[in-house]
Amino acid sequence: ENIFRQILAKGIQESAFSVLPVQSKSGKQYNLTWYSELTFSNDRTTGTILTGVHTKEPSTTESNTLLQVAARGQAVLDNAAEAIINIGADGIITDVNKATETIFGYQASELIGHNIRCLMPEPDRGQHDHYIKRYLETGEKRIIGTGREVTGRKKDGSAVILELHITEINVHGKRSFTGVARDVSERNFARQQLKIKTEELHQTRERLAHMDRLHIASEMATGMAHELNQPLAAIAMYAQACRRLLESGKSDTKLLLDTLSHIDNQAQRAGTVIRNLRAMVNKQTPEHQPEDINVLIKNTIELALTGIDTQQVTIDCRLSATVPRIDIVYTQIQQVLLNLINNAHDALSDSPILDKRIVVSSSSDTTHVKVSVADNGDGITSKHAADIFTPFFSTKDADKGMGMGLAISRSIISDHQGVLELNTQYKFGAEFVFTLPIKSSLEDQHAGQ
Numbered sequence: 001e002n003i004f005r006q007i008l009a010k011g012i013q014e015s016a017f018s019v020l021p022v023q024s025k026s027g028k029q030y031n032l033t034w035y036s037e038l039t040f041s042n043d044r045t046t047g048t049i050l051t052g053v054h055t056k057e058p059s060t061t062e063s064n065t066l067l068q069v070a071a072r073g074q075a076v077l078d079n080a081a082e083a084i085i086n087i088g089a090d091g092i093i094t095d096v097n098k099a100t101e102t103i104f105g106y107q108a109s110e111l112i113g114h115n116i117r118c119l120m121p122e123p124d125r126g127q128h129d130h131y132i133k134r135y136l137e138t139g140e141k142r143i144i145g146t147g148r149e150v151t152g153r154k155k156d157g158s159a160v161i162l163e164l165h166i167t168e169i170n171v172h173g174k175r176s177f178t179g180v181a182r183d184v185s186e187r188n189f190a191r192q193q194l195k196i197k198t199e200e201l202h203q204t205r206e207r208l209a210h211m212d213r214l215h216i217a218s219e220m221a222t223g224m225a226h227e228l229n230q231p232l233a234a235i236a237m238y239a240q241a242c243r244r245l246l247e248s249g250k251s252d253t254k255l256l257l258d259t260l261s262h263i264d265n266q267a268q269r270a271g272t273v274i275r276n277l278r279a280m281v282n283k284q285t286p287e288h289q290p291e292d293i294n295v296l297i298k299n300t301i302e303l304a305l306t307g308i309d310t311q312q313v314t315i316d317c318r319l320s321a322t323v324p325r326i327d328i329v330y331t332q333i334q335q336v337l338l339n340l341i342n343n344a345h346d347a348l349s350d351s352p353i354l355d356k357r358i359v360v361s362s363s364s365d366t367t368h369v370k371v372s373v374a375d376n377g378d379g380i381t382s383k384h385a386a387d388i389f390t391p392f393f394s395t396k397d398a399d400k401g402m403g404m405g406l407a408i409s410r411s412i413i414s415d416h417q418g419v420l421e422l423n424t425q426y427k428f429g430a431e432f433v434f435t436l437p438i439k440s441s442l443e444d445q446h447a448g449q
């Protein structure tokens, strides 16, 4: 600390020189000869350059040591991987190290005494004198003291990308600049490659996202066709019934009105399906309302019966009276249930069994409401069981099944935080079960907070 104080006190007038001991890791002491010089910027001391030299033979004279310091300093400069270039305030190169020759392809002798601008491409080449002049006049720093990436110009005219740091040195009032330039062309090349790769990756991801959107759009179109099929088929059936009634001339006004209101209901349902799908496209969540699942089951069975020959197939309804109301999108859960009942009916139509039966039941525990649709058809082979929820998997004729029903149903139930599964333990045919969470009032309170 004392030495530094002395150096500071001496200021720019004199360079400091002293012999001081240092201790090595092993505890051994050496005398080092320290040569110190202050660096200035705008007449403010910015630091010191301190060189310590260990000589085996204790130095006898100051000049002897200074020579050694110079030699050591040159060795350091020459072994540096960076080009180290000193210029005067007039931009003329006063000193370069070996790496400068390697990086720029010039001999030191071709550079010393020449203006530093020979190592720059345009526009810096034509502007550099002006840069130095402006700095000397205004002290306004653009590059001094901060590292930055610049382009250098080699002897053969080619460009080299450099990371350049410039320090101003003020010795005895004489201002000069030292530039330390590292060749980062390779690092830059790697960075550019990385940029290209990242760009490619980005494009691939965009393409995939686009494909994904196409896929979703196609699934949605299929889903929409599937969901609209049922109300449209029902409307057509009711309309035919009306026509038959009118044609027969025995038109019973009450029956006609009933059938027309069925048409109305089905048209409303189709409208809701479209509204829900539109909400899905707009990323709005269709509104969840507290609903009584037993009422939903009864209404859906009524709907399903319009397409079922009740002479052939019976639908049993076993509902638990204690099932709580749950927050659902009514038409979506109805869609799921209708799909399951229709699948059960399809399975039974192909079956030779006499007492064809579909059982729809509801139950609940403390956390979930459970709905099951079971039939006594042929069931599902373990080979098919793994595929039935996959979109477009169907064992039905093309005009009867698209293979979307279970896939859509499962995604609707999972959107409701529930689970739709095939009960693989069921031995009398096929049973599909879905569970939906009961939101406790406590959770509602939390959600509202």
Ligand code: ADP
Residues within 6 Å of the ligand: 339, 343, 344, 345, 347, 375, 377, 378, 379, 380, 384, 388, 389, 393, 394, 395, 396, 400, 401, 402, 403, 404, 405, 406, 407, 430
């Ligand atoms: P789709 O009914 O259009 O074929 P789904 O996704 O609803 O599409 O059903 C996929 C397949 O699952 C059906 O083709 C059928 O092989 C099988 N499946 C669904 N429900 C039953 C059932 N209750 N009994 C037997 N097989 C069924």
